[in-house]
Amino acid sequence: MTFSWTAHRFSGGALALDVANSVILRHDDALRVDRFAVRENWEAFPAAAAKFCAERALFGDMITPTGSNKDGLITLREATDRYFRERVLGGSDELLLVDLLQAVAETLRQPKAVGTLGHATAHSALRLISMPEPERMKICGNCGWLFLDRSKNRSRAWCDMAVCGNRAKASRHYRRRKEEEGT
Ligand SMILES: [Zn+2]
Numbered sequence: 001m002t003f004s005w006t007a008h009r010f011s012g013g014a015l016a017l018d019v020a021n022s023v024i025l026r027h028d029d030a031l032r033v034d035r036f037a038v039r040e041n042w043e044a045f046p047a048a049a050a051k052f053c054a055e056r057a058l059f060g061d062m063i064t065p066t067g068s069n070k071d072g073l074i075t076l077r078e079a080t081d082r083y084f085r086e087r088v089l090g091g092s093d094e095l096l097l098v099d100l101l102q103a104v105a106e107t108l109r110q111p112k113a114v115g116t117l118g119h120a121t122a123h124s125a126l127r128l129i130s131m132p133e134p135e136r137m138k139i140c141g142n143c144g145w146l147f148l149d150r151s152k153n154r155s156r157a158w159c160d161m162a163v164c165g166n167r168a169k170a171s172r173h174y175r176r177r178k179e180e181e182g183t
Helices: 015-020 040-053 067-088 094-109 117-129 159-180
Strands: 137-138 146-148
Touching: 015 040, 015 067, 015 146, 067 094, 067 117, 067 137, 067 146, 094 117, 094 137, 117 159
Parallel strands: none
Antiparallel strands: 137 146
C-alpha cells in the first residue's frame, strides 16, 4: 500500500509535534515505523504540512527539503519528542531542554536554513517551549502521539477522535464482549 500524508497525520496541532509524530508507535520497538525513513515520504512532507498543518499560515511557502539537511532534522525531531513527552508526563529534565535548544540552534545555524522544513520546525519548537497553558499539550491515549488540546474544556484524550477515539472505543467494546462471553 502506498503511503500518503493525510490530515490525520497532522493532528499534533503544531508543526514540531507533527514532525515528532512522523514516528508511528514510537513506544513499541516491535511495531514502530519511521515515516521519514523512506525518502519519498519525507520529501513529500512539507507540501502536505502546507496543506494540513495547524501552523501552515506561519511558515508560508516552504522550500522542499533535500537529503543534505535530513540528519539535522531527525536530531531535532528526536530532541523535540523527548523533551515534550517528558514535560507532558510531569518530568523536568533540564538536560532534555538543553538538547532541544541545541538541536534548534544547530538547525538555525545551517547555511540557507531559512525556508526549510528544519527552520520552520525549529521555530515551532521554540513557540511550544514557551507556550501559554502548557497543560494543553497531551499524549494520545491510543497511539502515543503528542498533540495540542485546543478544546474549550480541555477534555480531548485522543489526537484525532475520528481515528484514535473510535479505535479506543472499539477495543473497549471488544474487551467487554469478551468478558461477557466469559472467554
Ligand atoms: Zn492518536
